[in-house]
Amino acid sequence: MRILRTDEARFAGLPDYPFSPHYLEAEPGLRMHFVDEGPASAAPVLMLHGEPSWSYLYRHMIPTIAEAGYRVLAPDLIGFGKSDKPAALTDYHYDHHLAWLTRWLDTLNLTNITLVCQNWGSLLGLRLAAEHNSRFSRIIVGNGMLPTGESRLPTVFRLWKAFASRSPWFPIGRLIQLGTERTLSPAEIAAYDAPFPTSEYKAGARAFPALIPTSPEEPASVANREAWRVLEKWRKPFITCFSNGDPLTRGGDRYMQRRIPGAFGQPHITLNGGHFLQEDTPDQFARVILDALKAEMAA
Known part of the structure; x- marks a missing residue:
């Protein structure tokens, strides 16, 4: 496996991202970066990003949660952000990502975790929570x-999958802007581009769409159905916080609310915005998290 590592200088002076870097090995020779803010002994809030973003996506939410007294952890998935980037598309598999995250989770020995996840962060995070x-x-x-490959995926996803695998042009920052209703500044777009100095650094971002199971026979489909068996018995709080402007995931909130017992009676909310609600409504999204944490303390 050929490993690429983005020069730290590319991350200098990013707007609203003052966080100190932390690293551990997801496997020998493969370094994973994560943000770790707030009291080390406090209850952890794990924020998982998706495709093709990185922990920069949560920059407006991390200080709010940390200042409220919680430990906020936001890893960069392997292939993204400040984490190392295997150079070949074939280096990326659903199970590899889960193994890397599990190694990170076990090394830090996190417990009493509040999981916050979006996009591929949900595909990985929900499996992670079900298996641990x-x-x-x-x-x-x-x-x-x-997803388990049993339902037809929307047309917009199939177009995105084809674009990610075939297009010679893959501008990360511009793609984030397409999924965001507010206008990102040039500096913010550049920050999303920062981890990827050349096209060969983008293998992880290009690989993700093809890893989503599209038929029930795929190995990931089988494992995801096993995870759903756990989630269908999940009685701990499960809250959906979707936006009203995302064609990729529309309706997924109601589906989970019906199937997961822990979702019953929870304060589910729909926010205004596009796919990246962390960019469009970060304050409201952070408030949902804090309200959920405070509800536990009140109980």
């Missing part, structure tokens, strides 16, 4: 899902 459910206390999903 004793470590997790609640789940908050924004514009995400756990």
Whole structure:
């Protein structure tokens, strides 16, 4: 496996991203970066990004949660952000990502976790929570899902999958802008581009769409159905916080609310915005998280 590592200088002076870097090995020779803010002994809030973003996506939410007294952890998935980037598309598999995250989770020995996940962060996070459910206390999903290949995926996803695999032009920052209703500044777009100095650094971002299971026979479909069996018995708090302008995940919130017992009676909310609600409504999204944490303390 040929590993690429983005020069740290590319991350200098990013707007609204003052966080100190932290690293551990997801496997020997493969370094994973994560943000770790707030009291080290406090209850952890794990924020998982998706495609093709990185922990920069949560920059407006991390300080709010940390200042409220919680430990906020936001890893960069392997292939993204400040984490190392295997150079070949074939280096990326659903199970590899889960193994890398599991190694990170076990090394830090996190418990009583509040999971916040979106996009591919949900595909990985929901599996992670199902397979290590004793470590997790609640789940908050924004514009995400756990597909099993049994339902037809929307046309917009099939177009995105074809674009990611075939287009010679793959501008990360501009793609984030397409999924965001507010206008990002040139500096913000450049920040999303920062991890990827050349096209060969983008293998992880290009690989993700093809890893989503599209038929029930795929190995990931089988494992995801097993995860759903756990989620269908999940009685810990499960909250959906979707946006009203995301064609990729529309309806997924209601589907999960019907199937997951822990979703019953929870304060589910729909926010204004596009696919990346962390960019469009970060304050409101952070408030949902804090309200869920405070509800537990009141109980």
